[in-house]
Amino acid sequence: MGGSLTRDRIIVEADQLFYEQGFEHASFAQIAKALGISRGNFYYHFKTKDEILDAVISHRLVRTRSMLDGWELEGETPIDRVRSFINILIVNGAKIRRYGCPVGTLCAELTKLNHPARDHAKELFTLFRVWLRRQFEQLGLGDEADELAMHLLGFSQGVATLSSTFNDDKFVQNEVNRINEWLTSVTTRAEVQPEIL
């Protein structure tokens, strides 16, 4: 059979189809057809769509961790690093306008389906949440770090949903400007605090 190379190709293809069409809509047949592999080869690697879903989520977790590690290394200050997060909305703007946020839309779908993998998918959000929280902690905003992290996650989800519905990149830019101003005001407050205390 195809070995783990075929397994990896199935995961990458399924990841893309689940994102572009939704988990429920994407089918075994589509994935197999896109890869040109036989039914037998496919079933050798995955018996059910739920098994593929778990592998796709694990794959996304690895990629997300690696992206966050990259931002950690590139950004000189915690503010730079938080801006890397905000900038996904611009960098991945075209895909988000077409298909929404890959994390938010998957979690929303699995929540509705009450799917056993929903907690696994939620870990994707949790990775971002914990990473953002750490940036705010490093800015001396420990007490409200988690709330600020959740506020940023909520911001990103709202922009993603509306930009995919209205297909409007002016709106995305307005919201990114707004949240960058917010970030400046929050972090300016953080810098001022030590002087007061």
Next chain:
Amino acid sequence: MGGSLTRDRIIVEADQLFYEQGFEHASFAQIAKALGISRGNFYYHFKTKDEILDAVISHRLVRTRSMLDGWELEGETPIDRVRSFINILIVNGAKIRRYGCPVGTLCAELTKLNHPARDHAKELFTLFRVWLRRQFEQLGLGDEADELAMHLLGFSQGVATLSSTFNDDKFVQNEVNRINEWLTSVTTRAEVQPEIL
């Protein structure tokens, strides 16, 4: 056959199932079973799931207009009326935590499916957008009224997505407090402006 009463019952049931499970997942069979009607009776009213979807969206548009008219009548000032919009996140909190926002999740799903009804569903967002814009115009914020309306819509979508993933009503309350403070600051600015000019 059942006449328009049966048609209405199908629409109400389909509306609920599309919301709770997603459009793609919900089936003719489920709707018919929930209502205890025969296949023949069902097909007399609707031949395809897409026909039901169009009827469901039209039904939601009527209900949304009527809700907005209610807020218009109840709220003494435009600020009160905007707060009615913000409060949906609290009033419908339990449902949103379980199934997300009915408008946002439907639009997200139809966008991914590239479904012909996506523009019809988008009208639901547009109703809120135009209504919110009018409130900001009445506050003397005409120039930025549309941007403020979109900001509020984005806020509501972000909170809905995260609250359904994390099932966290503390987060919802924090975000509602935050946006209410924002609304106060925006409208205070609006009241001050005429004195300056």
